[in-house]
Amino acid sequence: MKRKVSCVLAVLLxxxxxxxxxxxxxxxxxxxxxxxxxxxxxxxxxxxxxxxxAKNWNKVHPxxxxxxxxxxxxxxxxxxxxxxxxxxxxxxxxxxxxxxxxFATMVKGNQVPLVDLTSLVAKDRDKFVExxxxxxxxxxxxxxxxxxxxxxxxxxxxxxMQKAGVNIDRIQTWDDYVKAGKKVVKKTGKxxxxxxxxxxxxxxxxxxxxxxxxxDKNGKLILNNKINVKTLEFLRDMVYTDKVAVxxxxxxxxxxxxxxxxxxxxxxxxxMPIWYMGRFLDYMPDLKGKIAIRPMPAWTKGGDxxxxxxxxxxxxxKASKHIDLAKDFLQYTKVSKEGxxxxxxxxxxDPLRWDVWDDPALQKENKYTAYFTNGTxxxxxxxxxxxxINPLYMTEDFPAVSxxxxxxxxxxxxxxxxxxxxxxxxxxxxxLE
Numbered sequence: 499m500k501r502k503v504s505c506v507l508a509v510l511l512x513x514x515x516x517x518x519x520x521x522x523x524x525x526x527x528x529x530x531x532x533x534x535x536x537x538x539x540x541x542x543x544x545x546x547x548x549x550x551x552a553k554n555w556n557k558v559h560p561x562x563x564x565x566x567x568x569x570x571x572x573x574x575x576x577x578x579x580x581x582x583x584x585x586x587x588x589x590x591x592x593x594x595x596x597x598x599x600x601f602a603t604m605v606k607g608n609q610v611p612l613v614d615l616t617s618l619v620a621k622d623r624d625k626f627v628e629x630x631x632x633x634x635x636x637x638x639x640x641x642x643x644x645x646x647x648x649x650x651x652x653x654x655x656x657x658x659m660q661k662a663g664v665n666i667d668r669i670q671t672w673d674d675y676v677k678a679g680k681k682v683v684k685k686t687g688k689x690x691x692x693x694x695x696x697x698x699x700x701x702x703x704x705x706x707x708x709x710x711x712x713x714d715k716n717g718k719l720i721l722n723n724k725i726n727v728k729t730l731e732f733l734r735d736m737v738y739t740d741k742v743a744v745x746x747x748x749x750x751x752x753x754x755x756x757x758x759x760x761x762x763x764x765x766x767x768x769x770m771p772i773w774y775m776g777r778f779l780d781y782m783p784d785l786k787g788k789i790a791i792r793p794m795p796a797w798t799k800g801g802d803x804x805x806x807x808x809x810x811x812x813x814x815x816k817a818s819k820h821i822d823l824a825k826d827f828l829q830y831t832k833v834s835k836e837g838x839x840x841x842x843x844x845x846x847x848d849p850l851r852w853d854v855w856d857d858p859a860l861q862k863e864n865k866y867t868a869y870f871t872n873g874t875x876x877x878x879x880x881x882x883x884x885x886x887i888n889p890l891y892m893t894e895d896f897p898a899v900s901x902x903x904x905x906x907x908x909x910x911x912x913x914x915x916x917x918x919x920x921x922x923x924x925x926x927x928x929x930l931e
Contacts, residue, residue, distance in 0.1 A: 532563040533823055538580065539595040540573040544645065544810065547844050548593075551831040564827060573597065580604065583815075584611040590815035592824045596642060598633065598809040599900055602892040605636050612641040613814040613821055618829045619643075625853040627806065629889040634811045642811025643832045646847035648771040649880055649887065650703040650805045653778070654790045656871060658766040661686050666792055672732070675795040679742030682766045690742040690766045692756070693733050695913040696749030698903040700769055703805035704729050706888050708797055712899045713891045719931060721899060722923035730919035734912050745913050757781035769794065771807045772848040772880070775866055790871040793883055802886040848877075852884045895930065902926045 539545055545568045552566040569591075571579065577600045583589040584604065596604055605612060616639050619626055627647045634642035652675075654666050662685040664678045679690030694700050705711060710725040720726070736743040744765070748755030751770055760768065761782040770777075778789060793803035812832060814824045831837045838849035839859045846866050854860060855877040867873030907926055910917040917925075 531561060532565050533820055534565045534567050535592040535820060535824055535827065537566055537568040537593045538571060538576055538591040539568065540571055540576045540597070541595065541810065542570050543845055544595055545570050547645075547840060548831060550840065550844055551827070551837065555827060555830055558830075562823065562826075564823070584817075587611070587817050590817045592818040592820050593812060593814055593828060595645075595810050595812050598811070598892070599897045601634055601642060601811055602894045602896055604813070605641055606894045610636060610639075610641060611816055613816055613818075613825065614639045614641065615643060615814070615825065615828070616640045618825060618833050622833075622851070622853075625851050627850060627852055627884055627887055629806050629887045630809065630850055632889040633806075633809065633892055634813075642813045643828060644850055645810045645812070645832070645845070646771075646773055646808075646841060647850060647880075647884075647887065648773060648807045648809050649848050649883060650769065650771045650794055650807050651791050652767050652769055652794055653774070654767045654792060655763060655765070655785065655788055656790050657788050658682060658686055658688055658763060659790075662766070664766075666790060669792070669795055671799060671801075672795045672797055676736065676740050676742055679736070679766070680740065683742055686766075688764065688766055689744045691736070691768060692746040692751070692760075692765050693737055693743050693912055694746045694750045695908045696746075696753075696904050697751070698900060698908065699751060699807065700733060701726075701730060701903065701908065702890075703769065703771075703794065703807050704733075706805035706807075706890055707794065707802045709802075709888050711890050712896060713893050715889075715891050717891070717893045719895070719899070719927060721930065722920070722927040727920045727923055730907075730911060730923065734915070734919060737912060738915065749909075749913075752777070761785060772876075773808060773846070775870065776846050779865060779869055786869045787871065789869070791873075791876060791879070793879065802888060804883040804886050806887045806890065848880060852881065855881050855884075898930060899926075902930065 537548055548568060549566060552564050556563045577597070580594055580596070581604065619631065619640065630644045630647055631640055634640060634644065659666055662682040664681055669675050669678050682688060682690045705726050708725045710720065710723060712719065712721055714720050737745065746756055747753065747759045750756065751768060761784050778785060796803050812828060814821060814828065818824055832841070835851060835854055838851040838854045839857060841847045841849040842860050849855070860877050861874055863874060870876070907922045911919050911922050
């Protein structure tokens with residue numbers, strides 16, 4: 499028992515030292531006030547956003563200067579450290595990024611250890627994509643500000659589409675998509691798309707489109723409902739019945755095998771969120787000028803054509819010694835119009851506030867608009883989709899469900915094809931319950 503206690507104390511000591519205790523560096527009233535805020539993240543791009551914001555904040559607020567002590571941890575280590583420090587109520591950062599799948603585990607129970615941020619969006623809430631606020635809310639209170647909408651779209655390789663004689667603007671439904679896929683296979687010998695077997699990035703947006711998910715709004719597990727079974731059957735049929743898709747090389751759309759396959763024109767399209775644009779630039783340079791972005795096909799004519807996928811919320815622990823300053827800085831960085839414009843210009847992400855999507859700053863040419871064929875008109879398309887993004891309801895069991903899909907369900911039903919979608923989802927639901 500003593501050994502366990504000492505181990506926990508040692509971990510907390512390390513966290514406390516790494517968090518760089520927030521201090522006020524002013525020694526007297528005559529000196530300008532500089533406050534050190536500690537920021538934890540697991541993504542170096544996010545660090546760049548916050549450091550840029552701190553630099554500009556200090557110009558605008560010379561009487562409330564910030565020294566941002568940012569620490570970039572590996573994903574698992576950062577979330578584990580945060581869990582420990584929140585439980586112990588010490589050694590916490592002033593500001594912290596929490597990835598979507600882990601967020602619900604940080605707010606479980608009656609005593610939420612994070613600051614209520616509802617007031618930050620109250621004035622302009624109608625300008626935000628509401629589903630991205632719902633995801634990080636509990637009992638009507640908002641506890642995290644996301645980094646993007648994660649609008650899911652279809653990326654089409656126009657070289658392949660043109661060779662197949664496919665007009666992508668006529669693809670309105672998933673049935674249209676399969677018909678077009680058959681033309682692509684017949685004319686080019688290439689698959690229309692790839693289906694992930696180690697990640698739910700195909701399955702999840704396709705069920706959210708239909709107002710389904712892993713859980714309903716009351717937190718009830720609905721993994722094996724009729725919509726989800728039908729959708730998984732559709733994905734498997736695309737591979738084995740319609741033969742317009744293949745299992746994703748490497749298992750998911752972040753695998754090196756997939757990047758190489760797609761970069762060489764391996765498939766006609768891929769379904770991923772807007773933030774995946776950066777992956778094209780970084781890992782598929784040979785496709786520059788060949789990729790067009792369009793809405794997801796709908797399940798029925800006039801149906802929803804997108805879903806918000808992925809995400810990282812920035813939160814403020816209640817144990818922070820500088821809550822008011824941290825809230826003001828977070829509002830400046832990720833809630834204000836200026837901050838939302840930076841989400842695009844610095845990160846290449848689709849901002850939470852749709853009222854900046856038609857801002858001239860988002861129409862300017864940059865490395866993203868230069869790569870994609872409809873880059874400069876991207877946000878005109880997104881404005882059409884903003885009301886078609888349904889909420890994704892999260893519970894602390896969300897990571898377990900995602901892992902079950904990634905490690906078992908998709909592999910068995912699509913890669914091995916040794917279980918029916920209904921049986922795989924039914925068995926998983928029983929086990930999870």
